[in-house]
Amino acid sequence: xxxxxxxxxxxxxxxxxxxxxxxxxxxxxxxxxxxxxxxLAWLAVAYFAATPSDQPRDCSxxxxxxxxxxxxxxxLFVIGVSCALWALGVLVGAALRRGRAPPHPDTALxxxxxxxxxxRTRTLWAVALPVTQYARSGDVNIAYQVVGDGALDxxxxxxxxxxxxxxxxxxxxxRFLNRLASISRLIVFDKRGTGMSDRLVGGETLxxxxxxxxxxxxxxxxxxxxxxxxxxxxxxxxLFAATYPDRxxxxxxxxxxxxxxxxxxxxxxxxxxxxEKSVEKIARxxxxxxxxxxxxxxxxxxxxxEEERRAYIRVLRxxxxxxxxxxxxxxxxxxxxxxxxxxxxxxxxVLQRTEIPGMDVRRGRYLADHxxxxxxxxxxxxxxxxxxxxxxxxxxxLEAFLANVREGGELVAERDRVLATVLFTDIVxxxxxxxxxxxxxWRKLLEDHHNIVRGQLSRFRGREMDTAGDGFFATFDGPARxxxxxxxxxxxxxxxxxxxxxxxxxxxCELVDGKAxxxxxxxxxxxxxxxxxxxxxxxxxxKDLVAxxxxxxxxxxxxxxxxxxxxxxxxxxxxxx
Numbered sequence: 327x328x329x330x331x332x333x334x335x336x337x338x339x340x341x342x343x344x345x346x347x348x349x350x351x352x353x354x355x356x357x358x359x360x361x362x363x364x365x366l367a368w369l370a371v372a373y374f375a376a377t378p379s380d381q382p383r384d385c386s387x388x389x390x391x392x393x394x395x396x397x398x399x400x401x402l403f404v405i406g407v408s409c410a411l412w413a414l415g416v417l418v419g420a421a422l423r424r425g426r427a428p429p430h431p432d433t434a435l436x437x438x439x440x441x442x443x444x445x446r447t448r449t450l451w452a453v454a455l456p457v458t459q460y461a462r463s464g465d466v467n468i469a470y471q472v473v474g475d476g477a478l479d480x481x482x483x484x485x486x487x488x489x490x491x492x493x494x495x496x497x498x499x500x501r502f503l504n505r506l507a508s509i510s511r512l513i514v515f516d517k518r519g520t521g522m523s524d525r526l527v528g529g530e531t532l533x534x535x536x537x538x539x540x541x542x543x544x545x546x547x548x549x550x551x552x553x554x555x556x557x558x559x560x561x562x563x564x565l566f567a568a569t570y571p572d573r574x575x576x577x578x579x580x581x582x583x584x585x586x587x588x589x590x591x592x593x594x595x596x597x598x599x600x601x602e603k604s605v606e607k608i609a610r611x612x613x614x615x616x617x618x619x620x621x622x623x624x625x626x627x628x629x630x631x632e633e634e635r636r637a638y639i640r641v642l643r644x645x646x647x648x649x650x651x652x653x654x655x656x657x658x659x660x661x662x663x664x665x666x667x668x669x670x671x672x673x674x675x676v677l678q679r680t681e682i683p684g685m686d687v688r689r690g691r692y693l694a695d696h697x698x699x700x701x702x703x704x705x706x707x708x709x710x711x712x713x714x715x716x717x718x719x720x721x722x723x724l725e726a727f728l729a730n731v732r733e734g735g736e737l738v739a740e741r742d743r744v745l746a747t748v749l750f751t752d753i754v755x756x757x758x759x760x761x762x763x764x765x766x767x768w769r770k771l772l773e774d775h776h777n778i779v780r781g782q783l784s785r786f787r788g789r790e791m792d793t794a795g796d797g798f799f800a801t802f803d804g805p806a807r808x809x810x811x812x813x814x815x816x817x818x819x820x821x822x823x824x825x826x827x828x829x830x831x832x833x834x835c836e837l838v839d840g841k842a843x844x845x846x847x848x849x850x851x852x853x854x855x856x857x858x859x860x861x862x863x864x865x866x867x868x869k870d871l872v873a874x875x876x877x878x879x880x881x882x883x884x885x886x887x888x889x890x891x892x893x894x895x896x897x898x899x900x901x902x903x
Contacts (some may be wrong), residue, residue, distance in 0.1 A: 455494050458522060461515075461545035463538045469522035470515035470542045474507030478575065478732045479548040481513045481539060482506060485557025485581075485710075486654065487645035489521040490514055496637035498630070498713040505717065506554075509725050513551065515542045519654065520646045530657050531875045533804035536566045543573065552731060554578040556712065558586070560693070561663045565871065568669045568745035568834075569803055576673040576731040578724065581682070581710055583689040584696075585662040585870075594686040598659060605655045612648035615639055629714040638713070657874025665867045667696040669745055669834045674700040675727045679707035679715065701727075746835045746842060747808040747868065748850035749788065751779065751815060752797035754825040754859045771822060772796060778818045786811035791842050799851075801842050805832045805868045806875045812862045813902050829854025831865040845890075852887035853896060862899040869897050877902055 456471040471490050482503070493499035493514075506512045516523040518538055519530055539562075543551060552575045555563035560582025567574040588595040596604075611617030615636075630638070646654070674697050678690035687704065694702035703723050709715035753759070753775065760768040779798050783790055786807045792799040802808040812828040819826055831853050833846025849865065857863040869879055879897035887894050 455491055458490055459545065461538075461541040463518070463541040464534070466518050466524045466526060466534075466538070468515055468518060468524075468538045468542055470513060470546065472546050473503065473512045473514070474510060476507070476510040476512075478510050478728055479513060479543075479546075479551035480506060480510035480728070481515075481543065481548075481551045481553050483517075483539075483553060483555045483559035483563060485559055487520045487642055487651060488514070488516055489641055489645040490516050491522065492641045492644055496634070496641045498634045498638055498711075499641060502713040502717075505721055506724075509721070509728055510552070511548075513542060513546050513548060515539075516645075519650050525650070530654060531806055531872060532562055532565050532661060533806045533872070533875070535562050536569060536804065539566055540570065540573065549573070550575045552576040552578060552728065554580070555582060556580050557582060557710070558658050558661075561585070561658075561661050564663045564666055564670060565745070567672060568666045571672060571744060574672055576675070576727070577670065578675045578677065578727065579690070579693055580677040580712060581679070581685065581690070582676075582693060584664045584667060584692060587659055589662070591664075592692070594688050601659060602656075605652050608655070609648045609652035612651060613643065615643070629709055634714070638711075660870065660873030662870035662873075664696070665833070665870070666745060667693065668698070669743075670697045671699055671743075673727070673731050675723065676700050676702045677705065677720070677723065678702075679705050679709060681706065681708040682710050683708065685710070742837045743834055743844075744837065745832065746846070747802040747805040747830055747832045748791075748835065748842065748847050749800045749802065749808045749812055749828060749830050750797065750851050750854035751812065751826050751828045752795075752854070753819075754827055756796040759824075771824070774822055775819055775824060778822070779815055782811050782814045782818065785814070799847075801835065805830065805864075806872045806877065809862060809864065809868070809872065809877060809899055810902060813899060816860060816862065825859050827854065827857035827859060828862045829857050829864070830862070830868050832867045832871055849887060849890055849894075852890055853894075855888075856882075856885055856896060857898075864897050864899065866895045866897065 456473045458469050458471055460467045460469055462468075469490050493503065503512065503514065515538070517530075517535060518524065519526050539553075543549075550573055553563040553566060555561075555578070557580075560579040561584065563577055563579060563582075564584075567577050583595070585592065586595065587598045587601060676690050676694045676697075678685075678687060680687050690702060690704070694700040705716065705719055705723075707715040712720055759771075763771065775796065776793070776798075780790065782788075783798075783800050786802065788800040788802050788808070788811050790798065790800050800808075800811075802811070808830050812830065816826055816828065829850055829852075831846055831850035833849060834844060835842040835846050836844040853863055853865055863882065864879070877899060878901040880900045882896045882898055884893040884895050
């Protein structure tokens with residue numbers, strides 16, 4: 327039997343296995359080469375073990391090939407062992423390759439990229455990247471990826487900046503994301519103004535970012551998901567869950583807080599001046615790798631390897647510019663979701679490591695105390711980033727929580743109760759104006775007024791709940807939209823020679839037959855009753871939730887609202903932004 331057949335049979339077997347396990351041409355090549363090396367090594371051993379043809383043959387049925395005498399049984403044995411070794415090489419190659427980012431049906435292969443850093447060239451070998459897609463949120467394109475095929479959708483919202491593609495070139499990021507994808511259908515995206523999403527100036531409000539989550543979920547085909555927010559991603563998750571309980575299966579809040587700046591009832595938080603100084607330092611040092619080493623990563627921290635440390639810093643530095651990160655952090659200074667916490671009724675897991683320098687554990691405990699469906703888990707460790715530190719305990723808690731959500735073993739959100747912004751408007755001196763004009767002229771003026779109001783409600787995604795005479799009652803899924811709508815109505819009706827007053831409040835509304843009711847509606851009506859001519863008056867809850875929108879307010883002081891216990895601080899819109 328020709329020696330060529332001895333080489334060809336294991337070659338065919340190796341190629342078949344490589345095509346089956348490889349999935350991409352780069353991996354197929356690597357698998358075939360590894361099998362080829364082992365197969366040829368064995369053939370070399372077999373060749374030199376055979377009797378040279380210039381010596382007498384030692385069997386009657388031996389034949390000569392490639393300068394050696396070959397016994398038929400020996401040739402078959404060589405073929406079998408070659409096949410086995412080649413298959414072993416292919417399987418070992420597949421196992422080694424599987425240790426990297428796993429392939430996914432929607433992956434693109436980046437074969438290699440040369441990166442120049444401080445005069446040195448660094449080569450990144452084949453990295454499997456999920457395909458990056460874009461969801462349209464208003465005028466902004468949001469970059470997102472979907473990884474894994476678990477039974478439960480999980481939306482990962484990291485703190486501050488992220489880059490959906492560079493993250494896969496960071497060992498710590500890739501390991502963490504792969505682990506999340508192994509227990510869920512993972513959806514990751516870049517916040518507006520960061521990573522591969524559109525850069526923009528202004529508009530980075532919680533309300534706008536809520537829209538981004540909805541649009542990404544829609545584009546990814548996700549009807550409901552668990553939201554996993556880290557740090558400043560927590561308030562965004564809380565607000566989304568309260569506003570869209572029908573889209574939220576559960577919440578995971580890690581190292582989060584209801585607000586960033588010290589306030590009554592939260593004395594352990596840093597002062598505004600301390601945070602503003604910190605923002606300035608971060609903006610000045612953002613482009614300097616040494617800054618990250620000094621401020622964000624401890625050199626003596628054994629949780630990171632040197633490669634992981636460099637890759638993490640690179641992702642962070644290239645995800646957002648110094649000015650953008652400063653603007654993002656300043657926009658979060660006035661965010662306050664304390665009033666929203668009691669409205670959360672879906673399963674909630676509050677996670678925090680207890681040894682993080684400068685981070686008070688009372689932040690997470692406050693969240694757990696004020697969310698009735700929350701469970702607090704405190705873990706040992708000093709790393710803010712979940713990418714490093716004890717992964718087994720962290721993922722043990724995550725897997726148990728997701729299993730309970732998936733099996734319906736925890737509380738289910740009440741979908742007929744949602745967080746909404748209520749708007750009440752009416753015409754100033756309507757009775758006197760009607761008496762002056764007469765019935766026919768007043769009806770025509772009122773019809774024009776109603777058309778303007780309904781046009782603006784449609785423009786700002788408001789829902790008309792009720793109309794009585796010259797007054798309107800409407801709801802919005804975001805407070806900033808409600809304010810902009812009220813201001814647009816105020817401006818438009820001036821062309822009719824009319825003045826209005828408006829009041830807004832954000833709170834939990836009960837939906838009955840499509841109509842909103844509950845205490846939040848009564849508070850909104852009472853706020854409107856304190857508004858003067860041309861006022862757009864809001865509660866402190868509304869003011870806290872539109873932080874970063876550029877809307878300025880004038881403090882109108884504390885008020886007593888009829889039938890509502892306690893004092894309520896009200897604010898008039900001074901500038902829309």
